[in-house]
Amino acid sequence: MTYRYRIASIFLLGFFIDCINIFMSAIALPAIADDMQISIVSVTWVSNSYILGLTLIIPLSHWLSQRFGIKALMVTSMLMFSLSVALVGYSHSFIELIFWRFIQGVSGGLLIPIGQALTFQYFQGHERSKISTLIMAIALIAPAISPTLGGFIVDVVSWRWVFYSNIPFSLITAFLAFIWVKEPLPKENAIPDIKGIILISLIIVSGLFALSAYGEYHSILLALVIAVLSTIFAVLYYYHYRRHSSPVINLALLKNRNLSLSIFIYYCIPGVFTGVNILAIFYLQQYLKFTGQGTGIFMLLYALGAFISMIISGALYNKLGMKRLFIIALLLHSIGISLLTFVNSNTDIPLLIIAYLIIGVGGGIGANTAQTTALYDFSAKKLVQASVIWNINRQVVFSVGATMVAMLFNIFSLFCLPQTAYSMTFLICALIGILPLTLLLTLKKKVITQEIQDEF
Incomplete structure (x- = not known):
């Protein structure tokens, strides 16, 4: 394996761990809510605190890598992650759990932006679409297996072991970073x-x-x-x-149409789906009486659809262009979510299968296209700055999506029966998911790029 693929592999493992923490922990949320006697809105802070930790440390990661070196940062990140995730599982109060999830996010956020920027440094130009597809395709292993595995763990053992199961992956990543990373200590050391x-x-x-x-x-x-x-x-x-x-965030980079459009679409696809997925987990487990493992299987279907679509969209990116791929993604994703409004009993399994597959196909096309498009125009220092913006956005959309959908459901619950509240929330989310179409349909056919001048 060449050096650049070793670097990409370390980043992939870090990204894999990040996905596990989002999708596997989501399956455990009903069990955590029952165990600690908290509401759907409150339990979203299990995810929010983790993401806030990531958000806080991501802008500091570049400076820390300059100060201590990329290798030391990656190894320390994963060792801290291993300790904090163990303490998350050991938590006996909601405040304690939230605190250690925040620390877990801080430790995890040290690796991801540096790993991505370093990976993209070694894969330039047209190779970025290929490596983006590889990153997203391999990372889909996490949402493919983690919900089903997480549901099994919750049903057989407890929600605490959902977090303990992260430890082997973070320790392996720390070991590989220790033996593989050979980056020199940068001479530059800008003050954060x-x-x-x-x-x-x-x-x-x-x-x-x-x-x-x-x-x-x-x-x-x-x-x-x-x-x-x-x-x-x-x-x-x-x-x-x-x-x-x-x-810390260079707002001038948001003038780049590819980056700003990708950020918007990420809110409407992965962001909306994160909230829809959490709500669907509560709906299936608490209202329709599915088991945790049974609920997790539907995410396996989502991941299957996303995996296939990412491979295809990655291969067609340069041929079809981002506009067509984004339009297809948004329509499919919202159609799939709208189908959830017709799920009324635990016998509607065929409809759930179709819905999750369609959501997966649309989500896979959208996420892969956004990942490729967002950083397509940047290199060198601007790439690092854009990577900070993109990774903060990638994390924040999950919190915003989860909190917004939980808020909508709670509001509808005041005026409607539970099943109607679930259906109306899914329908509103489907409508939110197609908002970017208003921008995409006005774009010209030519390739959209905008150079960011040095004076910014």
Whole structure:
């Protein structure tokens, strides 16, 4: 195996672990909610705290790699991850669990952006579409096996072992990073934008709390107050960005149409599906009385559809172009979600199979196309900055999707019977999923690229 594929393999393992933490832990959420006597909105913070930890550390990862070296950072990241995930499983209170999930996110977030930037550094130009397909295809092993395995673990042992099962993978990744990574210590050692990182974290946290406050306590006033705070933090960050020579998030990069469009679509496909998937898990387990393992099998179908579609879309990316692939992805993904509104009993298994397969096909095309398109125009320093934006976005969409869908369900539950509330939430999510079509249908046929000038 050549050196660049060794680097890609380490990144893939880190990405694999990240996917396990999203999909396998999602299967365990009903069991955690029952064990700790918390609501659907509250239990989403099992995912949110992990993602917030990732978000906080991702902007610091580049500076830490310059300060201590890429090899040391990757090894330390996975060792910290192993310890924190063990403590997550050992937690006996919800606050304790949330705290260690946050630390787990911090440790996991050290590897992913550096691994991706380093991998893309060794795969340039047209090779990026191939490596993106390889990354997404191999990473699909996680959502393919983790929900079914996680459901089996929850049914047979307990939700705690869902987290303990991560430890072997993180230890293997730490070992491979130790023996394979040979990157020199960079001479550059820029000071990180601590103020910017704090403001970005406050924007995300306050935004999620605004959604949670409305969904959990049904308080419009409280949600508006917190939303206003989030807006104030956003304005403060904008002024900070204008004055800082090296801001944590270079907003000028968002002028690149490929990056900004990919971010929007990621909210409407993986983001929406994360919330839909969590809601469907509660619907199938608590309302239709499926087992945890039985629920996980449907994610296997999703992963199968996504795996096949990613391979095909990766091969057709340069031929069909991102516009056509995005349109196909959005339509299929929303059609699949809309089919969930017709699932009324545990005998509707054929409909569930079709729905998850279609969602998987649409989601696979959309995720792979967005991953390829987002960073397509960048190289060198701009690639690192764009990678930070993309990885923060990739994590935040999961939290926003989960919290938003839980909020919608709680609101509908105030006025409707549970089954109607589930159906209406799925239908609204299907409509949200096609919002980017309004932008895609106005794009010209020519390739959309925009150079980012050095003065930005």
